[in-house]
Amino acid sequence: MNFHDRHLLRLRMNGEDHTLSDLDPRVTLLDLLRERLHLTGTKKGCNFGECGACTVHLDGRRVNACMIFAVSADGREVTTIEGLANGDALHPVQQAFIDHDGFQCGFCTPGQVMSAAALIEEGHTGSDAEIREWMSGNLCRCSAYPQIVEAVRAAAGRAAQ
């Protein structure tokens, strides 16, 4: 087994291929996004997997970017909040968050939106209670929780149509 202290990393990021060389294996996916790629939409709220502000999609699944070494995501596909919309057309979840006032300060919002988009894909929209439970990995201190549930419900309805 070949151990190295610097690595080559290839990622498909928001539809584009990225190659990074000389990567320190300590760099988390979150810090790679924010500090190397300047994709600062993904937020650092706790850096311990305790808040969900850094939620991104890894191979289509929602995960906490602070809990992943970037090097271990080699060859995978990452979608961040910057890559969710289709050009200028907002993702239905993004539009629903605006329509239902699903945020205040906006800091947790990218994570909430990424989580909600995945939740709908997962099919966890059977009831408001189910949405609430499956949105509970994203803390919101402004406490927009009821509006977030309304937004997810609306976006799921639109997606189903």
Added chain:
Amino acid sequence: MTPFVYARADSLGETIAAGAAPDSAFLAGGTELLNWLRLGIAEPTRIIDISRLDGLDQIEALPGSGLKIGALTHLNDVAQHALVMRDYPVLSQAILNAASPQLRNLATIGGNLLQKTRCAYFRAEEQLPCNKRELGSGCSALHGINDNHAIFGWTEDCVATQPSDPAVALAALDAVIVTAHRSGGRRIPAAEFHLLPDSRPEADNVLQQGELVTAIELPAPAPRSAYLKVRERESYEYAIVSAAAVLEMDGRTIRRAGLALGSVALRPWRLSAAEERLAGAEIGDREALSAAIEQSFAEARPLSQNAYKVELAKTAALRAIEKAARMPS
């Protein structure tokens, strides 16, 4: 984090060979390891990324009866697997009560069993007196804040609890943890996997350096099983107390019961004495059920601030039994 070197493992053979070297650590889901590195709880110099090892993320029926779950299967995939949901609801429920949806997409079932205590003194950003952080430094919780600590099996060296939800379900199910190691693998009963602090308070489980959990084997289906988790917050929080119940029933009568508590000791706490007395008890006869549960609490020893957990644990066990009995068979 202290600098380390990293490599991705391609085969089980090279993994267990490389893992035998001291200061090596396996990286699977990473949801615990990264935090250990940040806090200095672990400072490995070599990290072996096992997340892409082939064949360890499958769920398959065992010949005859039972289910084998690859250790690298992500928690959400275990919990939402049709066979797990149908035949082992206690495990599905335990997993879905753990962590958050995002963390469950990363964390693996094997790695989950290796998580360390949530004791605030152990997890502190600055190293505090704690025998799990530094053997011989003492236990801050013993005379400090211990209202959420152990009521069973603690010693003056450590009063912490094991926080895994799935581990409680696996203990109640009599699951087997399968490992691989350079010197040969083992099959470890789930209830014996974690270590109490009486011998080596610094250790968490029976694994040796370089020993890798490869699979969890579940015995015969247990459709009448359920998990109950008590916490002040409704979700995304560790338990104050949890309970897993696995029942075999004849009508309303319990034929056989498996019962385990979580967050009351440094390992899932099997209530063996209660299980014996539960055989023959009727669901609906709360007095009989409570009396049976009481059998296992003679050995409960609350700390200075957590006597409430004794009563709470009894009720949780009772409710878990009743919940299991309501599951369709």
Added chain:
Amino acid sequence: MTISQPVARPDGGVKVTGRARYAADYFAPDLLYAVLVTAPVPVGRVTSIIVDDALAEEGVVRVLTHEDMPKFGQFASPRAEPDTDMQQAEGPPAAQSFMPMQSDEIRHEGQPLAIVLGETLEAAEAGARRVALRYQFAEPELPTRPEWTAIDKAAVEPRESGFLFLEPTFSKGDVDGGIAKAAATVEAVYLQPSRHHNAMEPSATLAEWNDGELTLHDATQHVYGVRQVLAARMNMPAEKVRVISRHTGGGFGGKGWIWPHQVLAAAAARIMQRPVRLALSRADAYSCLGYQPRMAQKIVLAADRSGKLTAVQQDVVNLTTVSDDFVEFATEASKGLYATPAMRVSQRVERANVAMPTPMRAPVEGPGTWALESAMDELAHRLGIDPLDLRLVNHADTDPATGQPWSSKKLREAYEEGARLFGWRERPRNPQRDGDWLIGYGMATCSMGCFRNPTPAAEVRLRRDGTVLIRTGTQDIGTGTLTIFPQIAADVLGLPMEKVDLEMGDTQLPEAGPTYGSSSTMGVGAAVLAAAEDARSQLARLANLLPDEVEMQNGHIRRRGAAGGQTIADVMSHTDIGEIIGSGSFDPAQYGKGLAMRTFGAIFMEVGVDPGLGLLRLRRAIGSYSAGRIVNPRTARSQMTGGIIWGWGMAAMEQSRHEPVLGRFLSKNLSGVAIPVNADIPGDIIIHFVDEVDEHASPIGGKGIGELGATGVAAAVANAVFDATGKRIRELPITPEKLL
């Protein structure tokens, strides 16, 4: 008319796409990452800081200690009275007088002792773990046991300082006589733990120097406050400090005043001659910023048979740091809520080697209503009077402390409509069950003082093309100001929202006050209103119309009531003016003289308690408020819902526990400190506002709402728990061990 419309937030687009930038999202060429090394003990002296191992880490550039730091200047609070001892008193907007890294002294656990600077975040973090501290222990003053006798014994009267906003004592009438003649009395002590703001964004500062001028990108609720304090600390003129804060990721008071890390980032950048970004870790956010301190409140209520209060007594003690006496004026509740002939209140502090407390949503009446509204419920039960009727009987028609008339108060309507929406009068009086759950109903009065900040200036620029730019040095923390200021300008200028842009969050813009204390709508909103009116007046003059007689609609200006009118472009095309610059300000002294001002409301809650498992869950809530004119019912609803959920956290789970031996917060992370998650909150939270305009508070007609929603909630929950279980809980939070 855009005012009072439920307009969607214009900042939605940038916030749902990740384009909204917060302090830690900024970069600068040659940026250095800063990581703090903090004190592991609550008191003592650092004897040595060994940095060799840290410097050996690849990418670590420097480790700064107190020996490297400049001598920071004093900051004299503008609140200090001239010609008195107070003149030099430190106070807000500085959060504390004590500046760390000025000597070897340790005054609280978590205090910054060194700054590790690295080329990468990984390097700086690794270096920070390698800094070795040697220190001398001293005997710490630690918080006493959380019980009244111990706290009462430790309590002292607060010192004069910039943090003492009000008199610590107040009395009127014959309290002892009122108690002696009472038909019923309640005497009880109510406790609450220290709690942190836990904003989702940990505070962060990017400091950059250019030719002796300092630019900060900062997470703050007050860019001008940062400028003021930084200039004083760095011994430089304020004009040479620019502070930018486009978006702040939640404040709640935690970013209201200016903390040492903001100064340390600037100092580090000057020493290094390179830009420095200091983003606090989540753990730092527990010890380098403030929190609502632990409090004990002893309340005595006395009433006659009809429930009319004959005396009120409230004695409050809050924890504070050894350096400054922060006072949490919970006694404002007694002074503001109910009519009583006699009252005696006092505020004291308990000093300890802990971090400095600070205001937190909701300060003052937040803790105050927890105690008073719990005691009112106890009194109602003792007298056999419905808790709502007890409040109605004691309704204060004038300010209870001063006797002044209210600027506006429609609390009776708020009670009535809240009760109707909740079904309070029809609620079941016999014990209710739902499976394992006991159901209970509780209510409480909500109230906040009216904190009005002067706004020196705001600008509204009306351009020839019919677009508008509002310029104000206030800041966005999510409360809705980005929405309502454009609404106000659009309303005056008869333009649709899309035509109005807003520039804020920069000290290069006209000076505005802080975004805290529920003060922005009244303060900045009124200045924007005045500026928009000024722009309209200027346009009127250009159009040869009398400013007082015009109205604007659909991009036209005309005499009020007239048809048609001239377009903005038409009017301006006759001149060589490219844009009209309207300016406005708000001086609270000009409004509501001699009047008492408050916001009011009532919260009705239904909770479930599972006594077997000790669980407490929220089932539904109705908040009904009298808060003046509501500029935007949609953002206002989110503010109130957020406040109620905040109050739920206070009631049911939140606590930052003081470790009794080590003198640190037991947990400094979000898994050890519970705050509500989505699954805790049922959808059934209904918000109602009484139709009201308070023209005395400010020309907007509105008052503040950001904190009001968080008041009363903890008491309403405890009262509902009592209704469900018969257990009176007087210590927050109401966790399982208290309910079993």
